[in-house]
Amino acid sequence: MRMFRVALLALAGWLTAVAAQAADPVNVYTIWPENYARPMFQEFEKVTGIKVNFIRFSSGEALARVIAEKNNPRIDVLFGGPVETFAAGIKEGIFEPYKSPSFAKLPARFKHVDGQWTAIADDPLVFMTNGAFLKGKGLKPPASWDDLLDPAYKNQLQMADARTSGTAVTRIFSVLEVNKRDEEKTFAYLKKLRQNVQVYTKSGGGGTLPVGLGQAGGGIFFIVDALETKAKGYDVVISFPKEGIGSSAEAIALIKGAKNQAAGKKLIDFATSAAMQSKLADHKVNFVPASPDVKTEASLAEVLKGATIFPIDDDYAGANRKRIVDRWIKEVLP
Amino acid sequence: MASRGFASEGRRVLRDPLLLGVITVLWLLLALFVLYPLTVLMVRAFSDEGRLTIEPLMTSLGDSSHRAAFFNSLILAATVGVLGTLLGFLFALTATRTGLGRRWLTLLDAAALLPLVSPPFTTSIAIIFSFGPKGFISHHLLGFDNVSAYGFVSTALAETLTYFPIAYLTLRPIIAAIDPNLEEMAFSLGGSRWRIFRTVTVPLAIPGFANAFLLLFAASLADFATPLILAGNSFPVLPTQAYLQITGMFDFKGGAVLSLMLLVPAAVVYLLQRYWVGRRTYVTVTGKVGQRSRTRAIAPWASVALVVATVLVAVSILYFYALLVFASAVVAFGANNSFTWHHYAVIFTEGVPAIRDTLIIALIGMPLGGLYGVLVGYLIARRRFPGRQAMEIVSMVNYALPGTIVGIAYLIAFNDPPIALTGGAMIIVACYVFRYSPTGIRATVALLSQIDRSLEEASSSLGAGSGETFRRVTLPLIAPAFFAGLGVVFIRSMTAISATIFLVSLSWTLITVRILENMTEMALGPAAAFSVFVIVVVFAVVSVLSAILARLRTATAGAAARSLLGG
Numbered sequence: 001m002r003m004f005r006v007a008l009l010a011l012a013g014w015l016t017a018v019a020a021q022a023a024d025p026v027n028v029y030t031i032w033p034e035n036y037a038r039p040m041f042q043e044f045e046k047v048t049g050i051k052v053n054f055i056r057f058s059s060g061e062a063l064a065r066v067i068a069e070k071n072n073p074r075i076d077v078l079f080g081g082p083v084e085t086f087a088a089g090i091k092e093g094i095f096e097p098y099k100s101p102s103f104a105k106l107p108a109r110f111k112h113v114d115g116q117w118t119a120i121a122d123d124p125l126v127f128m129t130n131g132a133f134l135k136g137k138g139l140k141p142p143a144s145w146d147d148l149l150d151p152a153y154k155n156q157l158q159m160a161d162a163r164t165s166g167t168a169v170t171r172i173f174s175v176l177e178v179n180k181r182d183e184e185k186t187f188a189y190l191k192k193l194r195q196n197v198q199v200y201t202k203s204g205g206g207g208t209l210p211v212g213l214g215q216a217g218g219g220i221f222f223i224v225d226a227l228e229t230k231a232k233g234y235d236v237v238i239s240f241p242k243e244g245i246g247s248s249a250e251a252i253a254l255i256k257g258a259k260n261q262a263a264g265k266k267l268i269d270f271a272t273s274a275a276m277q278s279k280l281a282d283h284k285v286n287f288v289p290a291s292p293d294v295k296t297e298a299s300l301a302e303v304l305k306g307a308t309i310f311p312i313d314d315d316y317a318g319a320n321r322k323r324i325v326d327r328w329i330k331e332v333l334p
Numbered sequence: 335m336a337s338r339g340f341a342s343e344g345r346r347v348l349r350d351p352l353l354l355g356v357i358t359v360l361w362l363l364l365a366l367f368v369l370y371p372l373t374v375l376m377v378r379a380f381s382d383e384g385r386l387t388i389e390p391l392m393t394s395l396g397d398s399s400h401r402a403a404f405f406n407s408l409i410l411a412a413t414v415g416v417l418g419t420l421l422g423f424l425f426a427l428t429a430t431r432t433g434l435g436r437r438w439l440t441l442l443d444a445a446a447l448l449p450l451v452s453p454p455f456t457t458s459i460a461i462i463f464s465f466g467p468k469g470f471i472s473h474h475l476l477g478f479d480n481v482s483a484y485g486f487v488s489t490a491l492a493e494t495l496t497y498f499p500i501a502y503l504t505l506r507p508i509i510a511a512i513d514p515n516l517e518e519m520a521f522s523l524g525g526s527r528w529r530i531f532r533t534v535t536v537p538l539a540i541p542g543f544a545n546a547f548l549l550l551f552a553a554s555l556a557d558f559a560t561p562l563i564l565a566g567n568s569f570p571v572l573p574t575q576a577y578l579q580i581t582g583m584f585d586f587k588g589g590a591v592l593s594l595m596l597l598v599p600a601a602v603v604y605l606l607q608r609y610w611v612g613r614r615t616y617v618t619v620t621g622k623v624g625q626r627s628r629t630r631a632i633a634p635w636a637s638v639a640l641v642v643a644t645v646l647v648a649v650s651i652l653y654f655y656a657l658l659v660f661a662s663a664v665v666a667f668g669a670n671n672s673f674t675w676h677h678y679a680v681i682f683t684e685g686v687p688a689i690r691d692t693l694i695i696a697l698i699g700m701p702l703g704g705l706y707g708v709l710v711g712y713l714i715a716r717r718r719f720p721g722r723q724a725m726e727i728v729s730m731v732n733y734a735l736p737g738t739i740v741g742i743a744y745l746i747a748f749n750d751p752p753i754a755l756t757g758g759a760m761i762i763v764a765c766y767v768f769r770y771s772p773t774g775i776r777a778t779v780a781l782l783s784q785i786d787r788s789l790e791e792a793s794s795s796l797g798a799g800s801g802e803t804f805r806r807v808t809l810p811l812i813a814p815a816f817f818a819g820l821g822v823v824f825i826r827s828m829t830a831i832s833a834t835i836f837l838v839s840l841s842w843t844l845i846t847v848r849i850l851e852n853m854t855e856m857a858l859g860p861a862a863a864f865s866v867f868v869i870v871v872v873f874a875v876v877s878v879l880s881a882i883l884a885r886l887r888t889a890t891a892g893a894a895a896r897s898l899l900g901g
Binding site for chain 1: 399462463466467468469482483484562566567568578579580581586665666667668669670684742745746749750751754756757835836838839840841843851857858
């Protein structure tokens with residue numbers, strides 16, 4: 001009986017909480033982790049007074065849901081996540097083209113031609129290695145893609161699985177670019193790299209903690225995750241290959257058939273402009289701003305200094321993504 | 335003959351309006367929440383531009399990596415089934431036959447139940463930290479340098495530790511219900527202890543073994559979270575492949591086909607179990623039970639060996655969880671090990687919506703699931719009506735299917751009118767009830783197969799209707815199964831993730847989903863704090879349940895149920 005009373009009380013509490021909520025919030029699935037996304041949404045609420053209802057999913061899960069909900073959309077905006085995810089979404093016809101006021105200002109690689117998606121940040125890949133591991137093996141931080149093939153790294157690398165992670169897709173296309181899009185050379189390299197890989201993780205940041213703890217010697221991650229690991233106090237070293245490494249834009253899109261399009265558009269206006277991106281540094285979120293109006297924060301710029309970073313060609317990646325990933329699954333993964 | 339039997343069964347049901355009503359309602363529910371979503375999914379998997387085709391299935395079967403995943407799944411499930419049943423039997427024997435004091439038993443139960451009441455990733459994460467290249471056990475304790483924590487062995491170990499409590503819960507009441515007088519009599523007649531164990535105790539426990547193995551096999555077959563973290567890349571299994579196919583490659587069709595492949599072994603094991611168990615009788619509660627006596631059927635040295643083995647297992651489980659508590663209370667695990675309440679502060683501020691939603695959903699699902707389990711179990715074990723076997727099979731479907739598929743099927747089937755449930759709490763409740771009540775159903779069936787039918791027949795012949803007989807005779811006898819079913823639904827509501835990750839919404843989210851997100855966000859602290867919170871809540875609720883049941887004092891049922899729930 002007591003249990004039922006508790007249940008009733010809880011239910012009553014919840015009902016009042018729902019009734020007290022302001023009208024017309026904007027509903028969002030965020031692919032950015034909650035600790036990055038929440039402060040951005042709080043800034044948005046401060047500016048517009050519109051409440052953001054959000055829940056976080058990894059890119060694959062978020063996209064699978066939006067596709068399944070196509071006939072009866074539950075959200076207005078898909079927020080954050082690598083452009084590859086959005087490219088896959090366009091094929092499913094789940095987005096409503098929208099061009100925010102910042103759209104015209106953005107360079108071509110930061111927007112879809114028709115406005116199906118717009119970039120809100122840029123996220124380069126980095127090599128991240130465990131400091132104690134390097135010292136123990138007498139290694140320098142890897143400064144070339146070939147350094148990762150050193151037998152000292154055998155069974156010591158963790159990086160993302162291309163079946164689930166945009167990080168992995170960006171990584172594979174980076175190797176393709178470094179090898180002048182020669183697929184045979186690229187796959188020969190990837191197969192050699194496989195020898196040193198301990199495990200391919202489901203999410204892009206999945207290996208950061210093991211590397212931080214020394215369970216793995218190193219790996220390839222997005223800079224935002226690598227810097228977060230370092231900031232937590234783990235002994236990790238960030239380095240870049242001299243041949244260059246790819247960078248993936250993080251995007252936002254309006255959902256087709258969204259119930260609250262007006263608020264959704266306001267959130268896109270906010271996220272694609274300096275209004276949000278100038279706040280990234282304040283909250284120690286280490287994405288590189290996409291908006292030309294916002295300068296990269298000094299300490300982040302310091303990390304990036306001297307690094308060769310190139311964007312992944314959107315058209316080329318879009319046209320070849322499935323084929324390359326399939327080949328990776330068949331030839332590299334087993 | 336058969337058709338006449340069918341017709342007479344049908345007539346008997348028609349004469350009993352209560353029975354007819356219950357059967358009709360159950361079938362409607364099963365049709366809505368089991369058959370309909372599965373059909374929608376099948377149509378999605380096997381239709382190509384409006385026409386049906388088995389081509390996707392053939393493509394999948396032809397793919398060597400999918401075939402490997404299929405066999406890996408079977409090997410893993412069988413290993414976990416055997417090891418988990420053995421471990422469960424060890425614990426059950428120790429609990430019922432070694433004369434351990436109540437206090438020690440409670441402690442042992444608590445350790446055994448920990449894996450069952452914790453979110454799915456906890457053991458996996460603890461194993462990675464313990465057995466990796468710099469793991470606490472493999473490196474710091476044993477000095478190995480380059481071991482891998484990923485692969486078949488660690489996956490099987492994690493799943494065995496996670497699921498063996500199911501075997502323990504299944505076997506303990508059955509062994510407890512074996513009248514020690516039987517063993518005692520055999521002993522007085524001069525049988526050796528080993529012979530008695532072999533020819534009396536073990537055969538009487540066989541329905542329990544079969545049920546335990548089936549439940550473990552199915553649980554392992556459907557588990558995607560453990561292999562996702564631990565299997566690495568050299569040991570792919572089907573549920574994980576299906577999950578990756580859907581969430582990674584956005585290939586609903588391929589994912590659906592892969593998980594439908596899982597139905598075959600699940601069905602085979604199920605039929606084997608029916609056949610194997612069906613040939614033995616194991617009635618020991620006859621209504622004429624004599625005075626209970628303490629058994630001498632287990633030698634003192636064997637008792638000691640049992641206790642030592644059990645304690646060793648319990649200690650290793652406790653170690654894994656100590657690691658979790660530690661991670662929840664330090665600033666950054668492994669980097670800054672100074673104490674902090676910060677992670678708990680986070681879950682009790684930002685995490686409150688998830689906690690509130692999870693508790694409400696669990697509290698709604700619990701009584702529904704318990705009732706549903708007992709009703710279906712009772713109908714299957716005790717009533718003859720047309721479609722009985724079909725009901726038994728259909729009621730197991732959602733349990734046997736990998737959660738990913740159930741989740742996706744629900745999402746597709748219930749997103750649009752006529753039955754739009756997504757975004758609400760009811761869809762999550764329904765998912766839990768129909769996915770996790772089979773434990774209650776199996777427990778009811780197992781318990782009823784130990785209770786002589788003559789008890790109910792006596793009631794009927796004295797003029798009681800089917801409702802009254804059920805309420806006054808059967809219900810008290812199967813109360814332990816009811817509370818077991820109720821407990822499992824509650825525990826699963828607090829800990830399951832594979833299906834519900836697709837069903838949570840902006841207004842209804844769950845703690846387990848937050849834990850998974852926290853893990854992928856590298857927020858190990860809040861993830862561990864959430865897990866500790868879940869474990870504490872589940873233990874508290876389970877204890878309250880046991881206390882209520884103990885106060886009901888339904889003769890032996892109270893004691894049995896207390897032991898079932900481990901408190």
